[in-house]
Amino acid sequence: MPIYEAPVRDMQYVLHEVLGISRQDVPGYDELTDDMTGAILEEAGKIASEVLAPLNLPGDREGCHFENGCVRTPKGFKEAFDQLREGGWTGLDCDPDYGGQGMPYLVGTAVGEMLVAANQSFMMYPGLTHGVYSTIHAHGTEEQKAKWLPKLVSCEWTGTMNLTEPHCGTDLGLLRTKAEPQPDGSYRITGQKIFISAGDHDLAENIVHLVLARIPGAPAGTKGISLFIVPKYLVNEDGSLGERNPVSVGKIEEKMGIHANATCVLDYDGATGWLLGEENKGLRNMFTMMNEARIGVGIQGLAQAEAAYQNAVLYARERLQGRAIPQPKYPDRPADPIIVHPDVRRMLMNQKSFVEGARAFILWSSILIDRAKHMGDRDAEGLISLLTPVIKGFLTDKGFEATVEAQQIYGGHGYIEEQGMSQFVRDARITMIYEGANGIQALDLVARKLGSDGGRNAMAFFEMIKRFIKENEDNEALKADFLDPLKAASKRLQEAAMYFMQAGMKNPADALAGSYDFMHLFGHVCLGYMWAQMAKTSMEALAAGTEDKAFHEAKVVTGRYYMQRQLPATALHLDRIQTGSEALMALGEDQF
Amino acid sequence: MPIYEAPVRDMQYVLHEVLGISRQDVPGYDELTDDMTGAILEEAGKIASEVLAPLNLPGDREGCHFENGCVRTPKGFKEAFDQLREGGWTGLDCDPDYGGQGMPYLVGTAVGEMLVAANQSFMMYPGLTHGVYSTIHAHGTEEQKAKWLPKLVSCEWTGTMNLTEPHCGTDLGLLRTKAEPQPDGSYRITGQKIFISAGDHDLAENIVHLVLARIPGAPAGTKGISLFIVPKYLVNEDGSLGERNPVSVGKIEEKMGIHANATCVLDYDGATGWLLGEENKGLRNMFTMMNEARIGVGIQGLAQAEAAYQNAVLYARERLQGRAIPQPKYPDRPADPIIVHPDVRRMLMNQKSFVEGARAFILWSSILIDRAKHMGDRDAEGLISLLTPVIKGFLTDKGFEATVEAQQIYGGHGYIEEQGMSQFVRDARITMIYEGANGIQALDLVARKLGSDGGRNAMAFFEMIKRFIKENEDNEALKADFLDPLKAASKRLQEAAMYFMQAGMKNPADALAGSYDFMHLFGHVCLGYMWAQMAKTSMEALAAGTEDKAFHEAKVVTGRYYMQRQLPATALHLDRIQTGSEALMALGEDQF
8 A cells, every 4th residue: 555645844845945935925924934834734744644645545446436326435535525624624725704714825735735645536526626616706796705605615515617528628619508597697507518527426515516608699619608606406595405406417437547536427407507707708717717727737746746756765665676786785685675776766866856846846836826816916927827837737747757657666566556556647647638638738838828918927937047047156066067057948948939939920830839848848947947946945054054964965966866867858849849840740631 | 449450551561662571581581572461461450450459448348357266358358369379370470390380570570560459468368378489499398399389389278477476576586486306307386476467367278387486406596597387287198188287376466457468476386397498597598588578568569559549540530629720721610620730740740650660660670580580690689689678668668658648639538448548558558567677678788788799789780870871871852851860869879888888887877877768769769760761762662653652751751750859869868878877876765
């Protein structure tokens, strides 16, 4: 059975030593002292390790049951969900006006990584609920907020997002579900939605579906889509549950992974719903939820990599096989542990340098979200909007790769389900697909985000990196190993952006053909930037004679590994980008 | 349900237009005319598409059953196996003296790719049998050959290989299974073997296990391991089946994939066995089987990629979503098929350029095997020995990547088991692990193969590439797009080899730290060489006014894509190699 241990020390390091959060001018951050975040993370870590992680493998094996039109979650899920709810973990960063704890988003991110690492399928239930909370909070009327939010914050009710239909996923302009206005101001929703995660279950009394649908007479395409609140059970004036709304589960899908989260076909057969936000502005409003979900999925990529990595390390320390070269490390044992072998190291270092870099990146990004949300900081808002597809696409691609390498360290044992390494790979695989497949993230990045506001956000990003390099260029130790490679990588990113502007003007396909490589190039620069910051912090700590020498030395080494072995991929990505679209687009459809 | 269509045209192209096999001086090749191979491939393709492919997804869903100590294969497997046997497909390249058809290995490879693409789990039963056939053929006494080979060739009996034990896989020196000599010349085998593919089933009357074990008093480590023939049922003098040998199935594993092939724990409880080859030379003799199996696994990597690719192409042509840029391609349809989008093209071209390059590589390599086997060609033997870890490691890593990209094209539908794309990924995943995990292949390549015979084989490889480039350097069309990048890539490979020789002398970890990247660098050069040859062939065909213009144009474009987008990875691999082992090995075991 795989273990999970919350990386409290590493998170504290990023939050306080690297990012210095309690000194930042973000509302609520002054309360985030070392002790405070330490206490929260320790508590969350316990729930992750002791409550959620033990249900992960059994949940995968058992899966969800579809019985008499209802979904039953695996054994133990209900009790764990109650425990999570009762501990107030579901409303950590929610508005206190609706029962939330009002903590910064940043805290939610750190806690979220832990809980998701322990059990991704389980955490999708409260995760989607949080997305519905945010969307109603942003776009609902006062009455709607009062009616729905408290129950969503407490997870007495959970939420889902309903976009996909059998014939449309990415291209929502094609959607057909219809919403007919009723005299009482409600709508009758009719249509079929598929791939609805957490679409039904036995964890909560009610489920609040957010549903995209068309009002008759609405414009064609994405401009005619509206957003509706459609509960599983109607809610009476006094807040008690009323009649069952005619939305039923057609079936649950058998999937490669996330078996413990029911992926439902939902049939709406004249179900009662209420318009959320303005008519025909549904897609724009749904993006509140999607943007949050995309960052959440990025966290899933990191989290699965972290969980898999922890187990790979344990296995590499315990599995005795072969001998260190040039001489045995443990001559008294029948063989050395496989962690002595360079190629095993390579895989462990790949994973370690990814998860620690990604963790810093996601926590740093969360500060941008807090700044945008609580301070109206337009620069932060612009930057996080630019980075959202990178967080989603890069962290999930690399997170999946990391789980595959962790599994590889187990050899044949990694392929056997009872070891749990297969589950990490299978669960991580969905993160590259849902909430906009990673190719769509790359498209969003290149075709929308890069040039938005006249390229202002991208320029700000480059400036930020440049400033950091300039501020530290006298730091000899940092320069050769970190600043120079970061500078080179960042220059490649700018060159790629420039190429898109020039080539893309003549032939848009030239830019689109490089979008995926650009997303990866961008991701590497972000993680390289994080590693440079961490190296700086840890070098300073070492110079100051820190007591935690081993930790900081490991940081500097791991960072150097990233700069040496991962960052050079930026050159390959730029090379590919600059080949344009000619060979890529030349074949006729029947030449494949 | 996924489809599979045998790539007969592409195989014929490689065999005859590129490699000109019937003009080669290899015994039996003169009979391999275009018509002859065409007829064989068409027939094999029918079995693949009509008999084996339809059992693939159902076999995955049903899996093997373990009942009363015996394994039952999924519905339809027995009938299909009989059909395969009766068609003579199991003994295609086997010795006619024992009932084989005596065809070249090359033909077995081409047919093998098809059958494995259609159903990997199924083909492991005859595949392992073939390995046992080869090992007994190479190392058995005349009596042993007469006794075992005919039934193995016909697959009336199947075979397995028994190496792994719970505490040892890679490091076979640790193995404990013991073999006690009996007065009649037989041995009593006692011990536990795990991960035995095709270890038990209901497809054949008898199973011939090849088992590694220690004779009491044998030297410690790998020098004291002997190889034994241990049948499930003892065989009487007249060839009829006798008593059940005490080898029993402890359990079958639940695995990530290849569900339709039983992976068994086998408990040997004083089972009767016979020494195969010399005492204490077991591991060396087992390498006959392992080398064959490694190439077979490389074929699996290619085959799963091909099958997944075919389905991805179909889906990309049919799924309507979004619009081509700058204008719709099919304005009369509700949306364009996703094959119009550059990022979908990117994934398809990655797959296409890999599978076609890999196919040429594996067929070209098979000629080396035929030369070594039937002509005693030492150069060919040296070269294939060098390339075996590249074939196994590179083709399975890239094959897996290709299945993941094929699945990605399906979006959310790719994650649903009923579409079958998940199975390709799950089945392909094992190919990176079994028959020596890919890290072990890289180690074999760098630590053993590269320097063997004073580096003679590596030098011959470089010379071969150089010669090809030189012979064609006046071909302007070929030069810029193919020869120049091939030259650059090949130079990087030589540089890496040189680095290993120099750095590795001082610190072996520097060489081992780069072994994995070297294997990939090597693989890319091999595929680049294949694409250069194919481009040359197809350019000549186009210049000569071929009737099959679309096919040859596609070849040139796909090759150009490989050179532009894949071959530059060689620079990244060299970069990584040259960073050595310092950061990679610096951490203490408790710093992870």
